[in-house]
Amino acid sequence: MLKDLVNRSLGLPKGSKLLIFGGGFSGQHVAALIRAQGGNVVCTRREIKKPGADCVFNSLTKEIPSKYFLKNATHILSCIPPDPNGGDPVLMNLMEELQDLPLQWVGYLSTTGVYGDTKGKWVSEEDPPNPTQPRSKRRLNCEKAWQSSGLPVQIIRLPGIYGPGRSALTAIKSGKGRIIDKPGQVFSRIHVDDIAGALLHLINLANQGEKPKIINFADNMPTANKEVQSFAAELLGIPMPPIEQFELASQNMSPMALSFWQENRRISNKMLCEVLKYKLIHPDYRSGLKDCLMNYK
Ligand SMILES: NC(=O)c1ccc[n+]([C@@H]2O[C@H](COP(=O)([O-])OP(=O)(O)OC[C@H]3O[C@@H](n4cnc5c(N)ncnc54)[C@H](OP(=O)(O)O)[C@@H]3O)[C@@H](O)[C@H]2O)c1
Numbered sequence: 001m002l003k004d005l006v007n008r009s010l011g012l013p014k015g016s017k018l019l020i021f022g023g024g025f026s027g028q029h030v031a032a033l034i035r036a037q038g039g040n041v042v043c044t045r046r047e048i049k050k051p052g053a054d055c056v057f058n059s060l061t062k063e064i065p066s067k068y069f070l071k072n073a074t075h076i077l078s079c080i081p082p083d084p085n086g087g088d089p090v091l092m093n094l095m096e097e098l099q100d101l102p103l104q105w106v107g108y109l110s111t112t113g114v115y116g117d118t119k120g121k122w123v124s125e126e127d128p129p130n131p132t133q134p135r136s137k138r139r140l141n142c143e144k145a146w147q148s149s150g151l152p153v154q155i156i157r158l159p160g161i162y163g164p165g166r167s168a169l170t171a172i173k174s175g176k177g178r179i180i181d182k183p184g185q186v187f188s189r190i191h192v193d194d195i196a197g198a199l200l201h202l203i204n205l206a207n208q209g210e211k212p213k214i215i216n217f218a219d220n221m222p223t224a225n226k227e228v229q230s231f232a233a234e235l236l237g238i239p240m241p242p243i244e245q246f247e248l249a250s251q252n253m254s255p256m257a258l259s260f261w262q263e264n265r266r267i268s269n270k271m272l273c274e275v276l277k278y279k280l281i282h283p284d285y286r287s288g289l290k291d292c293l294m295n296y297k
Pocket residue numbers: 021022023024025026027044045046047050057058059060079080081082089109110111112158159160161162
């Protein structure tokens with residue numbers, strides 16, 4: 001919940017200005033936190049009429065923010081996915097402008113999909129990327145482009161993102177939630193409050209000189225889809241949809257949905273939580289879904 005997040009999070013370091021490229025689900029949440037703390041934040045969206053848009057960045061129409069918005073930015077967060085060719089929309093359109101800014105920290109939101117399939121084993125930042133899905137190969141390209149940009153970049157690898165308005169509750173309530181059983185299969189996840197809280201934690205650590213190049217964000221409990229969906233139905237007090245076996249269910253899944261079930265990994269958060277001492281707001285899906293219920297949209 002934003003109020004709790006504001007109370008427990010450090011603000012942006014004094015004199016900072018954060019420029020967020022891509023104020024979608026995560027970007028908006030980070031912007032809301034910083035605004036509530038009285039911090040200086042500018043957020044792009046593809047259209048100015050979208051909520052929370054301060055200015056437009058759209059790599060397809062080539063609209064870029066004017067100097068007025070970029071000026072004096074000390075921190076950047078990019079939440080924009082790769083383009084269909086694996087190019088990074090921000091770097092491809094704004095590299096020169098970014099090089100001229102007094103940047104202290106640049107965060108790039110990537111995905112844990114770059115680790116590929118570990119057959120359910122734990123995976124940490126020390127494990128080499130091994131993407132199998134084309135979209136994860138494109139993502140790794142973008143990570144490399146950011147890392148070789150010469151900017152002070154930190155790569156943040158995210159598993160499934162959820163939060164109020166985008167969770168198993170929404171899916172179950174809409175009747176689109178399916179309870180699928182694939183024995184041994186788990187998914188890692190992170191609540192959007194923890195994305196915002198942990199990013200501010202990283203920004204403040206970087207300000208003190210501690211800045212690992214790559215960080216996984218994930219909660220403590222990779223969990224089967226079946227458990228999460230069942231808990232969502234229980235919280236909503238509505239009957240659970242029938243449990244479907246994966247072999248049958250997969251016959252009418254979209255290629256995108258199917259691709260998620262083809263990889264099985266447990267994302268370690270030891271770097272974030274033990275080494276860098278970030279305290280998760282939602283250590284597991286139960287805590288996170290209860291929050292989604294309280295803030296149900
Ligand atoms: N969703 C997940 O479970 C998940 C898991 C792991 C990693 N990720 C990645 O983590 C990042 C944040 O995720 P999210 O779910 O918060 O993202 P999101 O809600 O989909 O937001 C993506 C943002 O990128 C902007 N954008 C997309 N294409 C663009 C383009 N061509 N030019 C300019 N802006 C563009 C969107 O603009 P508008 O605001 O105009 O829509 C939006 O603000 C994304 O890169 C996502 O791929 C997501």
